[in-house]
Amino acid sequence: MKLLRLPLPAAITGVALLCLGVGFASGLAPRQEAPFPHQDHAGLFPVCAGCHQGIDNGDVEAMYPAPGQCAGCHDGSDLRRVTWTGPSERVSNVRFAHGDHASELADAGDPATSCASCHADASVGRMAVTDATQLETCWGCHAHQRDDHFADAPAAECASCHVPLAESRFPIERIAALSAPADHNDPDFLASSHGVAAAGDGDGGTRGVDASARCATCHTSDRCVACHVDPGLTEIGAIPAAPLDMEQPEWASAYPTPASHETISFQATHAPEGSSGTAECATCHTSNDCLSCHVEPAPDPVEALLSRSESRAPGVHLEVTSPDTHTSAFFLSSHSNLAAADPGTCATCHTDSYCAQCHDGPADGGYHPTTFVSQHSADAWGRSSECASCHSTAAFCRECHQESGLVSQGRLEAGYHDAEPLWLLRHGGAARQNLESCASCHQQNDCVQCHGVLGAYRVSPHTADFDAEAAWAQSPRTCIACHTSNPLGGG
Amino acid sequence: MPRGDSGASARRVRLGLGALLALAAMPVPGRAQTLGMRGWAGTTIQAVEMRPLAQVAGGCIEGEACYRPVGEQLSLIGTQDVSLTAWGFGVEGLSATLYMRGRAGMGSDFVWPRSGDHFDALLGYAQWIRSGWTVRLGRQEIRSGLGFASFDGASAGWRVGTWHVEGYGGRSLARGLRDPAYKALEGIEDFLPDQNVYLFGGSARGRVFGVTSTLRYQREILADRSGLAAERASFDAATTLPRVSLAGGIDWDFGRQQPGKSHLTASSPFGGGRWMASVSARRYVPYFSLSTIWGFFEPVAYHEAMARVGWSATTSLGLWASGGWRLYGDTETTTVLRALEDTGWRGEAGAAWSFSPVWTVDGSYRVEWGPGGYLSSGDGSLRWSPSDRYTLAVTGTAFQQIEQYRLGDGRAYGAVFTFDAGLTSRVTFVGGASMIRHSVEGDGVESPWNQARGWSTLRIAIGRDAGRANRMRR
Numbered sequence: 001m002k003l004l005r006l007p008l009p010a011a012i013t014g015v016a017l018l019c020l021g022v023g024f025a026s027g028l029a030p031r032q033e034a035p036f037p038h039q040d041h042a043g044l045f046p047v048c049a050g051c052h053q054g055i056d057n058g059d060v061e062a063m064y065p066a067p068g069q070c071a072g073c074h075d076g077s078d079l080r081r082v083t084w085t086g087p088s089e090r091v092s093n094v095r096f097a098h099g100d101h102a103s104e105l106a107d108a109g110d111p112a113t114s115c116a117s118c119h120a121d122a123s124v125g126r127m128a129v130t131d132a133t134q135l136e137t138c139w140g141c142h143a144h145q146r147d148d149h150f151a152d153a154p155a156a157e158c159a160s161c162h163v164p165l166a167e168s169r170f171p172i173e174r175i176a177a178l179s180a181p182a183d184h185n186d187p188d189f190l191a192s193s194h195g196v197a198a199a200g201d202g203d204g205g206t207r208g209v210d211a212s213a214r215c216a217t218c219h220t221s222d223r224c225v226a227c228h229v230d231p232g233l234t235e236i237g238a239i240p241a242a243p244l245d246m247e248q249p250e251w252a253s254a255y256p257t258p259a260s261h262e263t264i265s266f267q268a269t270h271a272p273e274g275s276s277g278t279a280e281c282a283t284c285h286t287s288n289d290c291l292s293c294h295v296e297p298a299p300d301p302v303e304a305l306l307s308r309s310e311s312r313a314p315g316v317h318l319e320v321t322s323p324d325t326h327t328s329a330f331f332l333s334s335h336s337n338l339a340a341a342d343p344g345t346c347a348t349c350h351t352d353s354y355c356a357q358c359h360d361g362p363a364d365g366g367y368h369p370t371t372f373v374s375q376h377s378a379d380a381w382g383r384s385s386e387c388a389s390c391h392s393t394a395a396f397c398r399e400c401h402q403e404s405g406l407v408s409q410g411r412l413e414a415g416y417h418d419a420e421p422l423w424l425l426r427h428g429g430a431a432r433q434n435l436e437s438c439a440s441c442h443q444q445n446d447c448v449q450c451h452g453v454l455g456a457y458r459v460s461p462h463t464a465d466f467d468a469e470a471a472w473a474q475s476p477r478t479c480i481a482c483h484t485s486n487p488l489g490g491g
Numbered sequence: 492m493p494r495g496d497s498g499a500s501a502r503r504v505r506l507g508l509g510a511l512l513a514l515a516a517m518p519v520p521g522r523a524q525t526l527g528m529r530g531w532a533g534t535t536i537q538a539v540e541m542r543p544l545a546q547v548a549g550g551c552i553e554g555e556a557c558y559r560p561v562g563e564q565l566s567l568i569g570t571q572d573v574s575l576t577a578w579g580f581g582v583e584g585l586s587a588t589l590y591m592r593g594r595a596g597m598g599s600d601f602v603w604p605r606s607g608d609h610f611d612a613l614l615g616y617a618q619w620i621r622s623g624w625t626v627r628l629g630r631q632e633i634r635s636g637l638g639f640a641s642f643d644g645a646s647a648g649w650r651v652g653t654w655h656v657e658g659y660g661g662r663s664l665a666r667g668l669r670d671p672a673y674k675a676l677e678g679i680e681d682f683l684p685d686q687n688v689y690l691f692g693g694s695a696r697g698r699v700f701g702v703t704s705t706l707r708y709q710r711e712i713l714a715d716r717s718g719l720a721a722e723r724a725s726f727d728a729a730t731t732l733p734r735v736s737l738a739g740g741i742d743w744d745f746g747r748q749q750p751g752k753s754h755l756t757a758s759s760p761f762g763g764g765r766w767m768a769s770v771s772a773r774r775y776v777p778y779f780s781l782s783t784i785w786g787f788f789e790p791v792a793y794h795e796a797m798a799r800v801g802w803s804a805t806t807s808l809g810l811w812a813s814g815g816w817r818l819y820g821d822t823e824t825t826t827v828l829r830a831l832e833d834t835g836w837r838g839e840a841g842a843a844w845s846f847s848p849v850w851t852v853d854g855s856y857r858v859e860w861g862p863g864g865y866l867s868s869g870d871g872s873l874r875w876s877p878s879d880r881y882t883l884a885v886t887g888t889a890f891q892q893i894e895q896y897r898l899g900d901g902r903a904y905g906a907v908f909t910f911d912a913g914l915t916s917r918v919t920f921v922g923g924a925s926m927i928r929h930s931v932e933g934d935g936v937e938s939p940w941n942q943a944r945g946w947s948t949l950r951i952a953i954g955r956d957a958g959r960a961n962r963m964r965r
Contacts, residue, residue: 303583325736328758328767329801329811337738337756340636341729342703344655344696352614352632353530353574353590359632359639360592360613360667370907371870371888374927374940378892381863382817382835383775386752389639392667394680399604405544405561422827429831432822433862435790436777444681444784461788463823467748474746475718475781481682482784 035129036084042127048115055098055115063087093168093217095161157213164216166240172247178218191256195283198235212238226251229311230282255284255316271301278304286315293320293349320349332367333385359390381434388436397440406441428461444481452482528954530575535949536597540565541942543601560941564600574614575953584621590614611669623650625657630669633659635694635707636725636740638778639666642690653698663690663711663720672782683782687714704728711780720782722746735759746781747789750774767801791820793835807845814838819862835861849877865893880913888927892940902930903940922947 045051051069054062064087074082121128165175186193200210215224215235220242225231242248260266278301287305294302308315325331325338339346346355358367367390372379380387380397387393417423431438438447450457462468472479472488479487542560571593578586590613596606616629625648632641644661668675673683692709705727711720727740741753758769776792779785797815804810819833841855854871868890876882886907909923924945 328769329809330758330767330769330799330813334738334756334769334771336634337727337740337754338729339634340725340727340740341705341738342696343635343705344650345703351529351576351588353576353588355634356590356613356632357572357574359634360590369870370886370909370923370925371868371890371905371927373944374903374905374942375866375868375890375892378859378861378864378866382837382859382861383777384815384837384859386638386775388666388778389634390667392665392675394676395665395668396604398679399602403543403566403601403604404541405546425827426831428824429822429826430862432789432791432824433793433819433831433833435779435785435788437863439779439785443679447784447788448681461784463789466787466789470748471787474722475720477684477713477718478682478781478784478787 038127038129039125042125045127048126056102058097058099089169091169091171091174093162093165093170095159095163158217159213162217164212164220164240165218166216166220166242166246169246172249176249180218190254191258195235209238211235215239220246220248222248223251225312227253227255227313228283229286229306229313229315230279231312233279233283253314281305284316285318286311289316289318292318336389380440381437383436393436393439398443401441428459448482453484455482526577526579528575528577530573530577530953531950532574532953533570533572533948533950535570535572535946536567537570537603537944537946538565538567539603539942539944566599566601566603567597568594568599568603568606569597570594577954582619585617585619587617588614608668613669624648625650627659630664631659633692635709636705636727636742637707637709637723640690640692640709641666641669644690653703655696656694657696658691658693660689660691663688672780680783682784684713684718688712688720688782689714701732702728702730713782718781719746720780721778723751723778725751734761744778747786749776751776751778762802765803767799769799771795771797771799773797791822793817793819808842809844810840810842812838812840817861832862835859837861850875865891867891882909882911884909884911903927904930917952919950920947921950 049055051065052063054060054064067084067086070082070084073079116126119129120126165178183189183193183197198211198215216239219239221231221236221239222242224233224236224239228236231237261270281301282305285305286308287302288308290302290305326335328334368376379385387397391397417427447461449455451459451461468479468487472486476486540563542563545559545561572591574588574590576586576588580587592611592613593609594606594611595609596603599606612630614630614632616627616631618628619626625646627646628644630641630643631646632639633646634640641664642659642661643664644659646657646659648655648657662671664670665672665675671687672680673685673687676683688711690709690711692707694705694707696703696705698704706724707726708724710722712718713720722745723742724745725740725742727738729738730736736758737756738758739753739755742751743749744751752773752775754771754773756769756771758767760767773795774792775795777785777790779790795815795817797813799811799813801809801811814837816836817834819835822831822833824831837857837859839855839857841853843851843853845851851874852872853874854869856869857866858868859866868888870886870888872884872886874882874884884907886909888905888907889902891902905925905927907923907925909921911919911921913919922945924943926943927940929940
């Protein structure tokens, strides 16, 4: 039997290493029902490398003896047969290569390291092989603490010992049982600091390095895109995705509100500046969120976001709500002030058609309360709101007043203004105070009948300060309505 | 205004339909943008029964004619509104908006205002928005510190960062109407030049140190360039400070060479947001086109100070009150017998209380006293909303209205019933009926305000994202 021709110590050493430690690097471990009884074979294998000769050079095929080699002795006659069929797949996320490790130790001045240094109980003997997966063995040198060994370790050091979770082949139970570093319990961790940590220093092409070194140890990128709407972040790309056959826990998507969104002016000033701003929005928002308020066709930054149907993550799911400004009892009567100053803000959510529903003479009342029409005259006199914002004073008011019998019908008598004796002698002041009300019943010619140069009284309607030259320069036709010719020329 | 101008209406109908067909015929490539549409259609029927006044011989003042109500008359009008915005025509950022209105009297004893104008294209423009540019072509509106303007023409705006500049121009349309003034006001307004007016304007808007402001200039000239119809500019600004919001604006009328309207309002929530208070100062002077003689009669401005306060005691109880005092400018006129009033004031207070998840009661009282009119009015409502989709309300109202320069006074009482039903997520049906009865006092004219009204609107939302239907009520 070839195995018996190996030097015994080398064979024993090799078997021990293969059974206990090799799996770290190779992902393989003995599939036997019970640990290999190294001690029972101590006399047969003088060296570990006899069975595990691939350990030093990384030759996976040679790390364990072939199953048939056991049958050389365990042939069922002298010795019972064994059922070992070769090393089974080993689930681990530890990055370990014996050859490299030995070299590093040698470089560090510890060349005497042998297989037994880690894999055997020194007090018993070389073949008293223990399970090297007992991590205390590692920590004996690496000075880590079991439960929080990642607490103080620099982010980049995770990857020194661990492969990404996506490469670990951890079962779902083991993924779910992974401990969380202390900083994950920080109230700001989800909202902000996890992104900062993942980005690392972020500059000089190193963005995402920390993510790949630290986050990837316990997370696949699938965890990121369970919340992140935009999967294109460099940090997310640096974290390997889970293989298709890797079962993962169900993650609840959470979108904590960032502090920046809580400011009083956020709603008015949230428009992202440049593509970097849009990218930040894309962390939590789909374009559907924007379109819950913004009217389509949407602004450029909205078009840059993924839609809900395109995103793996659900996004925040914003619902349309009125801005704080709109909830005031006085908003409807005062909204014109804001609209005049910043029409762009209105246009964010409202189309012209929306405004036109009221401002273009609504068919169903709209702005005014239901009892308004019968008592509108006081409002009209006082102009608490500007009628002309929606109505043509000449057409809308006069036409209705005419049909209601309120319009002067050619005679300028006091009949309508019957509560005012000598109305004609007093009407000038009232007209200057509320000329729009006059015009809501009277046509211009009603006035010209007395005020025009051809009129009955030729009473000037102008004040002493009236700039006739300017008026003539701007609108000579209007001057002629009363004066029949250029008044500056004596008309 | 021409009534029954069937030729013009037919042309506009053809134009509107043509625009729709043109949009429908535009190519729609696969990826660039999916075809989308948003809009609504509303069918409204309104009715009023009232007793119009008519001049009768043997008047209230000896030797003068007098106005007396004639028999009850009924007027009915039907209005059909259709508003559509569509996009995805193969050019990214391109959309089209149409807002059309048709109306017709329905067997009326008297003519409902504007019922002779059977069709209006209120809006009809193509818009392209991309890379900071907004370009519009067609019938459009501008609502600004200068008020309301509509025109057939083009506008272009460019946004960079927080700055936005815009220019526009085209054929001006009469305010609140959709025709050139000389057509829309034919027979209503004398002396209007028989020609188009062209409107040009521009604005610059920006945000500096947290203050958003807009500067606008607008000029309207007669087509033959023989004169101006208007030349005005406005400046409006708004900002939100940590505890107070400010909004103000002023406009200047170059035509009359004097300031126009101006206002400044400061609003602040306090008391943990349960209180809202605002104070404002305002100057109001009417604006008239230079094409009419009205502005040359030199109307005076009034200045007003106003304060408002609202209190949300709980989420189900709110109260508000406001008061204002105004002072009119010197009219420079001679008064006979007694001087005109030159001050006025107004006040209002109200409350709303949702005393159960489905019942709400609200009420308000308003008083106004000033040159021209006096009003003392109160109303109370009881609303029942068994679900988000249905609301029934009854309102009682009583008011006393005195108009200084005309008829006698009296009291009026009325009741209003309204309903608001969301039949489906896209179909709503709202309507109501009201009745006002006038109680005559002294020598007042018999029943000038007696009237009964009814109205209903069936509204159907069309296309996607049609959620922001206008359901505002003051």
